[in-house]
Amino acid sequence: MNDKQVRATDIELKDKLVALNRVTKVTKGGRTFSFSAIVVVGDENGIVGHGLGKAKEVVEAISKGVDDAKKNLIKVPVINGTVPHLQKGKYAGASVLLKPAAHGTGVIAGGAMRAVLESAGVTDILAKSQGSSNPHNVVKATFNALGQLRDAYTVAQDRGVSLEKVFNG
Secondary structure (H helix, E strand, O other): OOOOEOOOOOOOOEEEEEEEEEEEEEEOOEEEEEEEEEEEEEOOOOEEEEEEEEEOOHHHHHHHHHHHHHOOEEEOOOEOOEOOOOEEEEEOOEEEEEEEOOOOOOEEOOHHHHHHHHHHOOOOEEEEEEEOOOHHHHHHHHHHHHHHOOOHHHHHHHHOOOHHHHHHO
16 A cells, blocks of 8 residues: 555545446347446545446446445645646546646536546646546546645655755755
């Protein structure tokens, strides 16, 4: 477990459905339908996770996705409702750009990214999804970018200097 991962115990998590996909398998007996659901969970206070659930029923697929998401929680530094610095993230064909924004801007982001950022508790951000629009890859690219974010306190600790020296150079 790395330093950003979090355990799901005693955290009040809200779940959001990002995408629901109906999958068809053709057999000699006809078509068999199943569903896959991408779900994002978060406490809207810096903790967020994503998961994938597959089942024959929609509700079951969503609940499996929520269970999977609770196993993949990370801690995100959210300062005054925005991210601490500009960050790019990439996963497969999807690239995302997260840019801090002033208070009152709101969440300027597309579908899959918006769900992740709102679940993380970000209220003001400029975000751009570039490349693939596949929700699976966009969610994972957003998590890649959020996982690379560091606040000033962490940077000071890593460098072994005081917090003032980080800002004053």
